[in-house]
Amino acid sequence: MPPASSCDTRALIEPTRVHSRLYYDQTIFEQELERIWYRSWVYVGHISEVPNRNDYVTKSIGPMPVLLIHDRTGQITLLRNKCPHRGNQLCAYREGNRSTFTCPYHAWTFSNTGELAGFAYADGYEGVDKSEFSLGRVPRVGIYRGFVFGSLATDGPSVDEYLGGAKASIDQLLDNSPEGELELTAGFLQHRTQANWKFMLENETDGYHPGFVHSSVFQVTDSGIGKLYGPQSTALTRDFGNGHTEFDLRPEWRRLGEPLAWFGATEDRLPGYVKAMETSYGAERARQIMIDGSPHIMIFPNLFIAEIQMFVLQPLAVNETIQHVTALQFKGAPDFNRRLRQQTMGSVGPAGFLLADDTEMYERNHRGALISDPEWLTLSRGLHRERHDENGYLIGHSTDEVPQRGIWRHYARLMTA
The missing domain is CATH 3.90.380.10 (Naphthalene 1,2-dioxygenase Alpha Subunit; Chain A, domain 1)
Known part of the structure; x- marks a missing residue:
């Protein structure tokens, strides 16, 4: 998402009052997505929703769709629900059990760990490195007593520090x-x-x-x-x-x-x-x-x-x-x-x-x-x-x-x- 136009929210927040603009301004909302939802820790789901290997459930980080997956290796992971080919929403079902996901648009197939497993009509992609087309991954996943949090920032406080x-x-x-x-x-x-x-x-x-x-x-x-x-x-x-x-x-x-x-x-x-x-x-x-x-x-x-x-x-x-x-x-x-x-x-x-x-x-x-x-x-x-x-x-x-x-x-x- 491109950066939102600058808006100085410091002038809109005082110790005992806030300005109404904070609730309705589109530029401020876009900045919130960048600086809060797509940078800090956000609750995504609970491990009890994916109890078995290859279970998945569709979730979100702000408006962004993600997949909460108990993958084939036994790890809890978060993948962006977007095919890297033409941007189609990869998975439309709310939940299920799958070791792979196939895009409904052009049938690219991905492992539930995120790697591209194969193309439809592969002869058209001869010599292409499939590793370049993995699903987007939420870089940090933190779990506290079953509660799964995700952060799109590559570094920052741990989930324990965040929860305090x-x-x-x-x-x-x-x-x-x-x-x-x-x-x-x-x-x-x-x-x-x-x-x-x-x-x-x-x-x-x-x-x-x-x-x-x-x-x-x-x-x-x-x-x-x-x-x-x-x-x-x-x-x-x-x-x-x-x-x-x-x-x-x-x-x-x-x-x-x-x-x-x-x-x-x-x-x-x-x-x-x-x-x-x-x-x-x-x-x-x-x-x-x-x-x-x-x-x-x-x-x-x-x-x-x-x-x-x-x-x-x-x-x-x-x-x-x-x-x-x-x-x-x-x-x-x-x-x-x-x-x-x-x-x-x-x-x-x-x-x-x-x-x-x-x-x-x-x-x-x-x-x-x-x-x-x-x-x-x-x-x-x-x-x-x-x-x-x-x-x-x-x-x-x-x-x-x-x-x-x-x-x-x-x-x-x-x-x-």
Whole structure:
């Protein structure tokens, strides 16, 4: 992709406010692709999606299609989904098991490790070196506990350095599995939103909006969740650095001290899961895990883990984003997983309640960004009570804009490096 025309984003980002142009400007969007999506680490997929040798699944890095492959050598690799002959999309199927890929246009065939295996009508290519026509490869692949990240940059921080403190939240997530692993087997829904991707990035750890945007859902379901996002809540917002942010509900769950309260369940309703957890971790540790529950974290720029489900953001255009969402499934927990699927469908499925509320806000935000006055949007909530936790990360009240300020600080560093 050729470089976008220069745009100095430093003038559009201040410590407690950002300019509306950041959400709708085409030049800025093109710069984001260059400097964020095509340079830093981006979440691509999970190893449980390609469990067997020669399994593949189509994924993306930003708008760029890639193939996540468990190749014939047993390695997890990322290849660009583009035939080097005439640029045709090589693989159109969402998933499968293949040791080779054949381009539908002129039948060039490639190994799933990326090398050109053969031409159709090879006599027309006599003397041509096939090694010059391998598939494009994502140069760096990093895996943390099954989560696969890709970077189109040939060098830079390791995936461990990139994740930093956010690794602890991934660990917390996987503790909820009796076997310490995820199995993403429920399939993905795709929700297309007419809004800039950063509205979603900011919203996922925003504790200020749920009590208003989702109030009707909380009332209809007679849920106490709304109180977790109110003035009396002991929950926290957190900035891990590197753009990773968290809404930490553990203080509230620990105050209640009831296993599985975070899930709206009790131990007697999931006896198989409780037994498996106690067998794996011991009764005391299992009880603490089931009190703390699953995290609510946004890993920059595109992975959102929301207690019971997982979202992956894919920007297609400055004003268009796809949210790929699936129910979390924990290895060794069939009874728990069944309820996870049911709750995910109820909240973010095609007729779900929560995602419809949020999507309406994203699209209203984007339309509002185009209005010229006021041009600056404020992110100052809770600045006076922002502080560091015992690990040195910035935290604030559950309704404070600590995450949003952290996201924009990291964004500014990447865009102006």
